[in-house]
Amino acid sequence: xxxxxxxxxxxxxxxxxxxxxxxxxxxxxxxxxxxxxxxxxxxxxxxxxxxxxxxxxxxxxxxxxxxxxxxxxxxxxxxxxxxxxxxxxxxx
Amino acid sequence: xxxxxxxxxxxxxxxxxxxxxxxxxxxxxxxxxxxxxxxxxxxxxxxxxxxxxxxxxxxxxxxxxxxxxxxxxxxxxxxxxxxxxxxxxxxxxxxxxxxxxxxxxxxxxxxxxxxxxxxxxxxxxxxxxxxxxxxxxxxxxxxxxxxxxxxxxxxxxxxxxxxxxxxxxxxxxxxxxxxxxxxxxxxxxxxxxxxx
Numbered sequence: 175x176x177x178x179x180x181x182x183x184x185x186x187x188x189x190x191x192x193x194x195x196x197x198x199x200x201x202x203x204x205x206x207x208x209x210x211x212x213x214x215x216x217x218x219x220x221x222x223x224x225x226x227x228x229x230x231x232x233x234x235x236x237x238x239x240x241x242x243x244x245x246x247x248x249x250x251x252x253x254x255x256x257x258x259x260x261x262x263x264x265x266x
Numbered sequence: 267x268x269x270x271x272x273x274x275x276x277x278x279x280x281x282x283x284x285x286x287x288x289x290x291x292x293x294x295x296x297x298x299x300x301x302x303x304x305x306x307x308x309x310x311x312x313x314x315x316x317x318x319x320x321x322x323x324x325x326x327x328x329x330x331x332x333x334x335x336x337x338x339x340x341x342x343x344x345x346x347x348x349x350x351x352x353x354x355x356x357x358x359x360x361x362x363x364x365x366x367x368x369x370x371x372x373x374x375x376x377x378x379x380x381x382x383x384x385x386x387x388x389x390x391x392x393x394x395x396x397x398x399x400x401x402x403x404x405x406x407x408x409x410x411x412x413x414x415x416x417x418x419x420x421x422x423x424x425x426x427x428x429x430x431x432x433x434x435x436x437x438x439x440x441x442x443x444x445x446x447x448x449x450x451x452x453x454x455x456x457x458x459x460x461x462x
Contacts, residue, residue, distance in 0.1 A: 186341060186344045186345065186348070187341070189341075190337065190338070190340075190341040193337045194334060194337060194338075197330065197333045197334060197337065197455075198330075200333075200455070200456050200460055201326065201327075201329075201330040201333075201460070203460055204326050204456075204459060204460035205326070207462075209462050214461055217456045217460060217461055218456075218461075220456070221452060221453055221456055224452045225449055225452055225453070228340065228445055228448060228449045228452065229445075229449065232340055232341075232343075232344050232441075232445045232448075233282055233442060233445045233446075233449075234282055234283050235282055237277070237278060237279060238278060238279045238280070238281060238282050239278055239279070239280055239281070242281065242282055245293065246296075249296050249297075249300060252300065253300045253303055253304065253453060254453075256300075256303070256304040256307060256308075257303060257304065257307040257457060257461075259307075260304070260307030260308045260310065260311045261307065261310075261311065261461065263308070263311040264310060264311035264312075264314040
């Protein structure tokens with residue numbers, strides 16, 4: 175049971191390594207000149223994952239009242255959604 | 267598991283670690299950056315060819331290095347908070363200095379990029395892309411400087427023995443601001459340097 179809890183709550187070093195790896199993926203998308211809505215959504219999905227990792231684990235929102243997670247999570251989703259909408263608009 | 271979940275829910279804090287006033291400031295900053303990001307994206311939707319053409323002139327590798335530096339700086343700040351919670355004042359100070367070093371490296375890399383653009387004649391008035399690029403990145407650059415001033419003050423107070431296991435709000439407050447600077451860059455980098 176302790177092992178399950180440990181896995182569900184990665185330590186700061188594991189999160190740091192994950193953030194570095196996800197950043198590498200974002201950079202690769204740029205270097206490969208990947209364009210179009212699927213890639214835009216892919217890069218934005220990485221942004222949301224990284225933002226959640228920082229907010230939940232480094233800013234410790236995982237251990238505070240749910241309202242704080244709703245505010246920060248809502249900000250991430252709203253900004254990501256607006257960016258996605260704008261990029262879709264440019265495709266029209 | 268059920269017991270663990272119940273215990274965790276009982277230990278939820280009312281607000282995140284650090285000074286509540288700083289968190290209000292952080293939320294205000296995030297709102298401003300969010301509006302800035304949306305403005306960039308919608309401005310791009312009106313001129314996608316122009317944005318894509320000038321985005322190609324940016325130093326994406328420099329942007330990658332800066333992203334890695336800020337993420338690593340955030341990690342160091344987390345370690346500083348963890349250290350002071352165990353009463354390890356000297357370790358807290360060392361981690362804060364490490365975070366400061368990552369911030370200083372960011373300033374050098376980004377500063378070099380900005381100087382390079384300036385020497386090429388790039389100005390705010392050059393075109394819409396550069397207006398947004400320079401505004402966004404310089405605005406963020408100023409936040410990195412602000413964050414470093416806060417981290418330096420925290421490191422100095424840690425060195426003076428001002429923090430302990432029982433009282434270390436200042437360390438948590440400084441770390442929270444530094445994470446905000448990191449969080450914002452995690453959106454800025456793909457938006458301005460990668461997405462097209």
